[in-house]
Amino acid sequence: MQIVATFEHTVFLEMALSQLKERGISDLFALPLDNRTEERRLLDTLHYSDGATLMGKGMVLAALLSVVGASRGFELEWGPVYWGLIGGASGFVTGVAIDLFIHKVAKKKRRLLKGKRSEVILIINCGETDAAWIEPLLWEHLALGLAKME
Structure with missing residues (x-):
């Protein structure tokens, strides 16, 4: 046995x-x-996904800021379409930057403090x-x- x-x-x-x-x-x-020596991938592929995404907060902020940009665009010079696109793009970039910071800095510190062996x-x-x-x-x-x- x-x-x-x-x-x-x-x-x-x-x-x-x-x-x-x-x-x-x-x-x-x-x-x-053996411990893992290489860093985990940030971008998922079709055959590999760890469940973490960098676009979650970006999509939410893009939707929010595009609505705000389109509604404020009626009063601005370029109009609601351009300001909605500008708001959506800036919200998406801001959300991806926040997620990237969380995954690279905050979670890395937490992993090191846990002392995974x-x-x-x-x-x-x-x-x-x-x-x-x-x-x-x-x-x-x-x-x-x-x-x-x-």
């Missing part, structure tokens, strides 16, 4: 490994995952009798996930 568990790379993982070795389980394999995958080969006490031991040491394969 194999037990596969994921852990954060913390002291709890080391404690679980030492307790497993003390109880005679020597057939284990711990594999640390890579996980460790632990694979244990054991018998069915050992699996009865190994599973609770791994949960006690804050395993993120656990699976058993026979």
